[in-house]
Amino acid sequence: MKFFNNRFSTNQFTFLIALFYVAIFNIPLFKLVRQGIAQQGDVNYLFVASLPFFLLFSLSIIFSLFSIKWILKPFFMVLTLLSSTLFFAALEYGVVFDYGMIENTLQTNSSEAFTYLNLDSVVAVIVTGLLPALLIYRMNITHKPFFNELLYKLAFILVMALGIGLIGMLYYQHYVTFGRNNDKIKRYIVPIYAVGSLAKYINSNYLQTPLVYKRQGIDAKNISAGTNQKPNLLVLVVGETARSMNYAYYGYHRATNAHTQPFDIIAFQDMVSCGTATAVSLPCMFSSMDRQSYKAREAQAQDTVLDVLSYAGIKVNWLDNDSGCKGVCDRVEYLKVDMSADNPFCDGHYCYDEVLLAELDKHLGLPVSQDSLIVLHIMGSHGPTYYLRYPDAHRTFIPDCQRSDIQNCSDAELINTYDNTILYSDYILAQVIERLKETQHKVDSALLYVSDHGESLGERGLYLHGTPYAFAPKEQISVPLLAWFSADFAADNQLNIDCLTQFATQGGFSHDNLFSSLLGLMNVTTSLYLPALDLFSSCRVDIDKNSLSATN
Structure with a gap:
């Protein structure tokens, strides 16, 4: 030429x-x-x-x-x-x-x-x-x-x-x-x-000199240890890329929460994430820092709420079907699903979230002698291949978008596909609750579900997530926070469910609440605990609200 x-x-x-x-x-x-x-x-x-x-x-x-x-x-x-x-x-x-x-x-x-x-x-x-x-x-x-x-x-x-x-x-x-x-x-x-x-x-x-690792919360104590007839078991499901506006609990016109509807689910309104991507939100939500003061480098060099719970004698397990815990679970028991294993829920590249239920069954089948937290990190609604997140049996909203170049699907197809992921995640939550109900004879059980960030589905020309927070649309930062408590858990831990249901409608919540809320639910005392950020503090009866923050 x-x-x-x-x-x-x-x-x-x-x-x-x-x-x-x-x-x-x-x-x-x-x-x-x-x-x-x-x-x-x-x-x-x-x-x-x-x-x-x-x-x-x-x-x-x-x-x-x-x-x-x-x-x-x-x-x-x-x-x-x-x-x-x-x-x-x-x-x-x-x-x-x-x-x-x-x-x-x-x-x-x-x-x-x-x-x-x-x-x-x-x-x-x-x-x-x-x-x-x-x-x-x-x-x-x-x-x-x-x-x-x-x-x-x-x-x-x-x-x-x-x-x-x-x-x-x-x-x-x-x-x-x-x-x-x-x-x-x-x-x-x-x-x-x-x-x-x-x-x-x-x-x-x-290139920067690594920060000296900071241990925090080593004063943590479990004030309920041995006082209840049964140990506490909290299952925390960390969702992926789920935005609240596609949840029936938040006013969505579709029955995307049909599976958990029979249970007394508490939906915390107006909940926002710490970031618009997993690598930011996940470490931030488990950190003692709030979104405004959060710095990734500092967060990597200090204990998370999981570490603090461990110091208090809480047994912590992290079961992962997503892209890892981003350093959050480095010092607790961790299991990453083997995608290459001979498993009906896996194809060698990814697994449906149902694969975690079998792992949860193994933990629930073990003798329980101490208060425990099990984290399930699900694949949820991870895009752009939303259609790969749910089996054909859960392909409810059709026609859906059976491709990864989602911008070439119609708006209706894309929404159908995404809604299928929300409904399938809801099915997973319902299955977890059913299992917890079956173990009520030996543990006081509860479930929390919160997503790491939301997702754009073509609104204002944006897709996926990761928009800088200062300019991020509500679709990327509005996330669901759901809670379920067994009757015994509520009774033994002095939770007024009617009060909590009403409180959840007030809104104004964020990932900043998670750190102290987990400590409060597990009855852990530490100087790091902030009652004002504990979502459950104001609805606990017969308990000194400040006792959890005592330095002891």
């Missing part, structure tokens, strides 16, 4: 690659720009026309710093492949790769990652990533002697900087005002924001 016979200087290459990134990879950015402009009253169209040039000049300067003879081709080939993935995620799902999303992505297992593969994603990466990378590899790029190359590069940077300066002189106030009113737009600049977030993640997790 004649193109490959042409010689390109490093400056020409830099400008061309920057132009490609502006014209292709930043299409999602300009879609948001268009939305922002549409919301303005007066529009200066010359300012609008300057936006792609401003980005082009800026990327040209940044890219010129990496247009060095020995690294130019491998660097931009890798960057283009990465940017192709970022582009597809932003264009099709509205996903932004900030720090939290990068953390979640790097902690995703291979089985989960493969669910995002589909024809659209493969074609997009080939066309916008692989082919351009091969083109870069084949390009004939000439490099001048070192000092000449340096002078030409400095001249190129100066010209680009003059272009930016000229635009700034003419439209500075427009940029300031538009940027202030549309702050989230900067997160869609490919590849700048994602690369910066990746660098921040690497620095925080691999």
Whole structure:
């Protein structure tokens, strides 16, 4: 091809690659720009026309710093492949790769990652990533002697900087005002924001000196140990990607909670998550820090509520059918479902959540001599392959979306598929409750269910989750919190169920409540316990509300 016979200087290459990134990879950015402009009253169209040039000049300067003879081709080939993935995620799902999303992505297992593969994603990466990378590899790029190359590069940077300066002189106030009113737009600049977030993640997790591990709650004591006729058993089901607006308990028009309806379920209204991705929400909800003060690095270097419960003599088990506990359960008994095992609920890549019921049966069949907490981490409504989360026998709402490129399904099909996952999770909860009722002769049992975060299903052009919290829609942060108590558990632990049912309707709850609520339910005293955050504190009778926080 004649193109490959042409010689390109490093400056020409830099400008061309920057132009490609502006014209292709930043299409999602300009879609948001268009939305922002549409919301303005007066529009200066010359300012609008300057936006792609401003980005082009800026990327040209940044890219010129990496247009060095020995690294130019491998660097931009890798960057283009990465940017192709970022582009597809932003264009099709509205996903932004900030720090939290990068953390979640790097902690995703291979089985989960493969669910995002589909024809659209493969074609997009080939066309916008692989082919351009091969083109870069084949390009004939000439490099001048070192000092000449340096002078030409400095001249190129100066010209680009003059272009930016000229635009700034003419439209500075427009940029300031538009940027202030549309702050989230900067997160869609490919590849700048994602690369910066990746660098921040690497620095925080691999380059900084590890924090000294902090033990906390070692003063914890179980004040109910030996006082009740039977040990307490709490099963905590941690849901995945379940949003509350698709639950009948929260006013949804469909019977997505038909399986648990016969039980006296308490639904805590207006419950919000700590994050919009599992890697953030899961450690945060089990941490003593609230969402505002939560820092992942500090959370990884200190005890969780599971550790505190263990210090109090509570037996803690974590049974996992999802992507792991993200460090939360590192110091308690842990079981990850073997997806490759010969099991009717597994296909070698994933398992239906029913696989956890057999593991729960094993624990319930053991002699119980101490208060216990069993955590079931379910796959729940994990997308985009929602249709793989429930067996055919639970395919209630049809037609459903039997594909992973969910943006190509109709709205009705997508909602049907997602609702099937909610209904199937409800079936799992009902099965757990039935098992707990069968063990009432030997334990006082209770169940809590809470999801880690919600999900977008095409609302406002967004799919999946992971939107930065400051801009996250309610679909991604509104989550269910459900509770069930056996009569003996309520009686022996002084819980007024009528009071609690009424209290749950008040709303205003969040993942911040989980830490103290678990301590309170298990009657654990510690200086870490905060009565104001314990959802059950105000409805406990014949108990000193402050006794649980005594330092002893």
